[in-house]
Amino acid sequence: MLALIHNTFRERIRGKTFYVVAFIGMVIMLLVTTGDSNLTINGKKITGFEQMVPVALSITGFLSTLLAVMVSLRTIPDEFERKATHLVVIRGIKPWQYMFSLTVGNMLASLFCMLSLYISLCVFCAAYGKLGLILPTFLCIIVMSVNSLFLSAAVSVVSIKSPVYIAGLAGILIYAAGVLHGILDALANTAQGVGAVPARAILFLIPDFSAVQQQASNILTGASVDPEPILGSLMLLYLVLSLTFVLFRKEV
Amino acid sequence: MKILECCELIKTYGKVRAVDGLSFSVEKGEVLGLLGPNGAGKTTTIKMILGLTGLTGGKVIIDKNTKIGYSPETPYFHPFLTGYEAMRFYSKLQKLDRQTAEQQIGKLLELAGLSGASEKRVKNYSKGMLQRLAFAQALLGDPELLILDEPTSGLDAVGRIEMLELIERLKHEGKTIIINSHILSDIEKTADRTIIIANGRLAGTAHRKDIAGSSLEELFVKAVGGAVHACADT
Secondary structure: OHHHHHHHHHHHHOOOHHHHHHHHHHHHHHHHHOOOOOOEEOOEEOOOHHHHHHHHHHHHHHHHHHHHHHHHOOHHHHHHHOOHHHHHHOOOOOHHHHHHHHHHHHHHHHHHHHHHHHHHHHHHHHHOOOHHHHHHHHHHHHHHHHHHHHHHHHHHHHHHHOOHHHHHHHHHHHHHHHHOHHHHHHHHHHOOOOOHHHHHHHHHOOOOHHHHHHHHHHHHHOOOOOHHHHHHHHHHHHHHHHHHHOOOOOOO | OEEEEEEEEEEEEOOEEEEEEEEEEEEOOOEEEEEOOOOOOHHHHHHHHHOOOOOOEEEEEEOOOOOEEEEOOOOOOOOOOEHHHHHHHHHHHOOOOHHHHHHHHHHHHHHOOOHHHOOOEHHHOOHHHHHHHHHHHHOOOOOOEEEEEOOOOOOOHHHHHHHHHHHHHHHHOOOEEEEEEOOHHHHHHHOOEEEEEEOOEEEEEEEHHHHOOOOHHHHHHHHHHOOOOOOOOO
């Protein structure tokens, strides 16, 4: 299994994705953390580096989730379509081992994408002499990575049975539902009729991305961190990963 | 001693019967040729033997501990890997220890004529090189049964001769080999016994000694074009 995970991860690393991501990360961090900003809070102009860090982290979180979808949606369908599966399955690798390994490989690649964006922020922290920010921002990234990992796993699992475009669409919908979880939850709880119960059930299976992001921000601001949304997301991640044990395509 | 036995194999795709009650067996140390026109059901039969596709009916009898090597018709390797890395990847999946793997990889890449290209990325390989790499990976772990699907596909004249010589060499080493090919001369040169498949059924069997006076081509045309008869002694 480790060989499969390593191979999946290596495929992503050797692609152009990481170089593009690292470059985009540098550009975004440069734009966010330098120069005059028009962003104001309570009428006060936000120009200080420390004040821009939460903004930079939010952008990192947003880009990372998008990258998680992009990185994860092709791996499994490509394996089946190119018949790369043949030379793996005949070597006694069980379907669940195969799917689980590819999914974990995707998750690691997504995490690596996030870290490569984060490294850009670290570079600017060092450049501004704010080395003290590196540890708290790293903890923020760890918490925020739960969203990316979940999205990567969910897209991978959907792609076991579905073509690439369905997996991509599912990823975007899950992301949207995760970000708007609070609003959708409130709507579903007030809704009546046939659709209310399935809507609540679907929302129950999608983590609250905003809540997780909020906990990450709390680390930075020193506010208390509520572990519930993070643990809830991890539980759902476990549930999604367990689906790799039962899903496989008939024709390999 | 039989190493593999296929009994009344059936495979249907919707209403189409790709394989229709095919039975044959393979003796240890034998080279068996699978011959048939395109769409005869040869590749589907191989996939059923390897467990790559489910059986609609019948059964494949093979000892679960039998090590099988497989070289597909259109081999696909992850393009970002080098030839050596691809071999290493498959050796890891086979759980070969590092020392054994290194020894075998070096030997097999040399055997396949890819030693000089082992550090080159697979995406830069020609079709012939990919075919030879597929052959090399099939031999990893010293399999008892080797299944080669169109092994000379994509090879030039020299490559083809070399591949057939390699198969001959493996045969002398006592390997059991199943060769699926539509090239009659390849089968004629290498196989001890050939089964001819048409419309998913067994259309004929030819032993090497049987075709001494005539050509396999004649038998093939007769079996495929003429009355289809099943051989009971398979």
